[in-house]
Amino acid sequence: MTTSTNGTFDRTPLIAGNWKMNMDHVQGITLLQKLAWTLSDARHDFARVEVSVFPPFTDIRGVQTLVQGDKLKLSYGAQDLSEQDAGAYTGDISGAFLNKLGCSYVLVGHSERREIHGESDELLNAKVKAAFRHELTPVLCAGEGLQVRQAGTHVEHTLAQIRAGVAGLTAEQAAELVIAYEPIWAIGTGEVAGPSDAQELCAAIRAELAELFDAATAAKTRLLYGGSVKAANVAAIMAERDVDGVLVGGASLDAGEFATIARFESHLVTG
Numbered sequence: 001m002t003t004s005t006n007g008t009f010d011r012t013p014l015i016a017g018n019w020k021m022n023m024d025h026v027q028g029i030t031l032l033q034k035l036a037w038t039l040s041d042a043r044h045d046f047a048r049v050e051v052s053v054f055p056p057f058t059d060i061r062g063v064q065t066l067v068q069g070d071k072l073k074l075s076y077g078a079q080d081l082s083e084q085d086a087g088a089y090t091g092d093i094s095g096a097f098l099n100k101l102g103c104s105y106v107l108v109g110h111s112e113r114r115e116i117h118g119e120s121d122e123l124l125n126a127k128v129k130a131a132f133r134h135e136l137t138p139v140l141c142a143g144e145g146l147q148v149r150q151a152g153t154h155v156e157h158t159l160a161q162i163r164a165g166v167a168g169l170t171a172e173q174a175a176e177l178v179i180a181y182e183p184i185w186a187i188g189t190g191e192v193a194g195p196s197d198a199q200e201l202c203a204a205i206r207a208e209l210a211e212l213f214d215a216a217t218a219a220k221t222r223l224l225y226g227g228s229v230k231a232a233n234v235a236a237i238m239a240e241r242d243v244d245g246v247l248v249g250g251a252s253l254d255a256g257e258f259a260t261i262a263r264f265e266s267h268l269v270t271g
C-alpha cells in the first residue's frame with residue numbers, strides 16, 4: 001500500500017469480508033448493522049478506505065435493502081457467479097441478477113471453489129468475462145497449497161492461475177480488476193503468511209500484469225492478501241508496498257473485529 005505525496009492512497013485500499021457459507025439472511029442483517037454502527041461511531045472515511053462484504057446469495061437482497069435504505073457507504077458483492085448469462089443452468093446465478101441487486105463485486109476462483117467444485121482456470125476466465133459483461137468487478141482469487149509452497153514453486157503456480165484468469169481482458173478491464181492472493185495453507189488455519197510473503201507475491205503479480213498489459217495498468221490494479229487476517233496482523237500486512245487490501249474470512253463474521261481491521265490505519269505499526 002503506497003501513499004502519494006498529498007497523503008491519499010495511490011490505490012483505494014479495499015477491506016473485504018468473505019462470509020463464506022455463514023450467516024443466514026437474518027443474521028447477515030444484524031452483522032451488517034453492527035458493522036455499520038461501529039464504523040460510523042469511529043467516523044470511518046469510506047472514500048479513503050473502502051469496506052465491502054461478500055454474503056451468501058440468499059442474504060444479498062436484504063443487504064441491498066439495508067445499504068440503500070440507510071444510505072450506508074459499504075459496498076457488497078457475491079461469492080460466485082455463473083459464466084452463463086441465463087438459461088437452463090439449474091442452481092447457478094447470473095451476473096445479471098447480481099448487478100440488479102446492486103452488487104459491485106463478485107469473487108471468482110476462491111480456492112474453495114477451485115478445490116471443492118473443481119473449477120478450472122478456463123472456467124474462471126469465462127466467469128471473469130461474465131462479471132465484466134454485467135458491470136461487476138471481479139475479485140480473482142489465486143494462491144498455492146502447502147505442497148506447492150514447500151516445493152518453492154508458489155510464485156510460478158500463482159502467476160499461472162492469474163495469467164489464465166485474465167486471458168483476453170483489455171487493459172482497461174485489467175486495471176479495474178481486483179486480484180486476491182490467498183495461500184491455501186493460510187486459510188482458516190491461523191497460519192498467516194508473513195507480510196513479506198504477501199508482498200513477494202503481490203509484487204510478482206504486479207510485475208506480471210505489467211508484462212501482460214503495461215506498467216500504467218499494473219499500477220492501477222488492486223491486489224489483496226487473504227489468509228487468517230485479523231485485527232492483530234492487518235497493519236503489518238497493509239504496510240507492504242504492493243498490498244492494497246485484505247480478503248478476510250473468519251474475522252469478518254465479528255463486526256467489532258472486522259471494523260478494527262477496516263481501521264488498520266489507526267494501528268499502523270512502524271519499524
Ligand SMILES: O=C(CO)COP(=O)(O)O
Binds near residue numbers: 110226247
Ligand atoms: O479464504 C479467506 C477469505 O476469502 C480467508 O479466510 P480466513 O480469514 O478465515 O483464513
